[in-house]
Amino acid sequence: MTRFGAPLFGWAVMLALLAAGLLAWSGEIEGPWLLLAASSVASAATGFALGLAGPAQGDRRAIPDISIAPAVTAAGVLVVLVAFAAGRWLVLLGLGVTALGLGGTVRELRAQRRELR
């Protein structure tokens, strides 16, 4: 567990305490308590995940300069979101564009990895 996992667990503990307080004060399993408890579970999970990831030291890392793929992907996602207002058929178009963008990203990441080897 990295040193940072610990603070995130602290956050989870704080949220859990606040949830317990609300439960004690209101005396029922109600919506608010569930919301608080859920976020504390989520943060504990995050802390655990971060602990597993660990800091990456001393890698050689490539940082991209220009990438059109994110703009394309975003356009696709936005079209999907707008589809509910402008016509359900747009979902197909949007998913297609998103796939294009994601494909482009995968290609770039592969090229980046090859570059580093």
Added chain:
Amino acid sequence: MSTAVSPAERSPGLVLSWIGATDHKRIAAHMAWACGLFLVIGGLVALTMRTELAQPGLQVLSRDHYNELYSLHGSTMIYFVMTPAALALGVYLVPLQIGAADLVAPRLNLFAMWMLLGGAAVAFSSLLTASGYPRDGWTEFLPMSNDTFSPGTGTDLWLAGVAASAISAMILAGTILATIVLRRAPGMSMLRIPVFTWTMVATCLNVLFAVPALLGALGLIFVARHTDIAVNPAAYLNLFWFYGHPVVYVMFFPFVGAALEVLATNARRRMAGYGPFVLAIIGFAATSMAVWGHHMFATGQVTNQYFAVTSIALMVFAGVEYLDAFLTMWGGAIVMRTSTLFALGFFAQFLVGGLTGLFLASPTLDYQANDTYFVVGHFHYTLFAGSMFGLFAGLYHWFPKATGRLLDERLGKLHFWLLVVGTNLTFFPFFILGNEGMVRRVADYPDQRGLADWNLVATVGSYVVAVALLVFLVNVVWSKTLGATAGADPWQGQTLEWWTASPPPRHNFESLPPIRSHAPLLDLREAESE
């Protein structure tokens, strides 16, 4: 430190570079320009609203148009100005402050930027539909926002745009937090990251754990509009406010961090109380997740007393931040630059918002003040007279780093004083209006002397605010090309961003100094003077 290699010299066209730049500094700059544009739009809307409200009766707008405008104003300012501006400040500064070459996952951050810009365009486009911009405020409570009471595509476009901005915020919060965890320079432990970066930790935590509730709330509206499922209005309220309270701290934490760094730098002194501040900001962020019920005191659907206690508890954490500001100045040698003035203005004016917030934290007092102009005054003091002043402090402080040029000091001071007069003239009357019983989200109010007079004062103040912001715009445009050259460290800064050139190269740093505290450059200067 990871070795960074500059790319080959095949320079892409201007448009391609504008669309595809993955450099966190470029992303932040584009977000900043976009937020500036949205601020102008939201501000012009506010001016129109204030012009209508200057006198009782309907002179300028119809009821329908007013309702569109007040919703446009709130949605724009929260979803498309202050939240992304807070994150953009982190996108720009965090890698520079921790000695990293870029944020984690640059392409993902660029995607998030486009989601924000595209989302804003989609949300604004609802103005062009037959049903127009949705009229139920940035909060869009059910059942008002369902298809019976808000028919047409306007609301659906708004849902899409706001959802896109929410996804954008979550992505940026995730990558900023991951960068702070994984990309700190050697020697920079968590207890040596700068104050501003700590406030970004708190900001990102609030975004990551609160914004999903917004997506859930938007989903509830979607379900109500497009299915036969009956949605419980109180459930919507709980889900929305579970997001809606932490988000106001998202729009506060980075700016208190900026203001403290400005004060420490300009007082030429190490920030006082770094340790207590770290504890306070994390405690503040965690507790702020458990106060949302105070928005619902008058609904009778939440345990009012629990939320009153947690809301009041926030004053302890806020107080530590104020103590640190005071102790940093006490014993300093404070240079009264524009950034210092804005930092001081932030603390002084945010306090009005904070204290009226304590007022609202008591259910008895809230039953009167909620949904009146009192609460409108409260949150404009925290967000505008407070957070935005902190934002300006940060902008005057870090503009030279980003552009290589200084903002003009005389225009800066004019901007500051005009804004002090303007914000107080506009928003202080709101407390009086609320006390007199004027409710919010209304195009008109009862024709009583008290209400009309104070509304007129507030309208005059809003025009002063507009002039102040115009002065700032002129300053930015002029200084960007004709301002004095800044050099790497115009303010005798204390943190790593001042070590590198202004503006920094693509990979941020050619070298790094030794890091033994949260103020490495101050350490170096003190060692040299011994």
Added chain:
Amino acid sequence: MNAVLPLLAGDTAHQYATLLRPYALILIAAFVVVNGALLLAAVAFRDRPGRVPWPARPHHRVTGVYVGVLVVLAAMLATLAVRSEDRVDAAATHPAFTITVIASQWRWTFVYPDGRHSPTLVAPVDRDIRFRLRSRDVLHSMYIPAERFKRYAFPDRWNTFDLQFGRIGTFLGECAQFCGWNHAYMRFTVRVLDDAGYAAWSTGGAL
């Protein structure tokens, strides 16, 4: 409409005024002390030629005392708030009668025990009156500034609360939760009458 807004028009307003005094005192004192201190520091420690900033040192004791003071103040404010809320939201033991309030786009209907529907809230002075509030469509909020009180109206549940009107007169009532096109004009009148006047009205008389 020209309604008067006196501060103390009923029990909830009285609770409000009672709480406001200590609360406002603490908040105003905090404003003066904190901003005064910041102003003092900013002026006293302005940069001057030859001024050398003091070296940094830890402030454990000051911070500890200050946090202690804040915790005590927060506890005071919280106790005041909780006690007051107990009183404001307490259910009256023997309410005189119940008025059903129906909020709808964009008017208010007050239904009396005998079935009479009135657009005006007519009430006897100095009596505990129970209200059952509901909406016919979207969320509304019944707000009487003179009572310093408001409560949401939901379409799927009742909100019940008790009010007492302590002063005879005519008062303003408003809708405080945005409810669509005519929200700004969704107002109502509160007429508080003495016992005789109320008795006359409730047996079919006019106001």
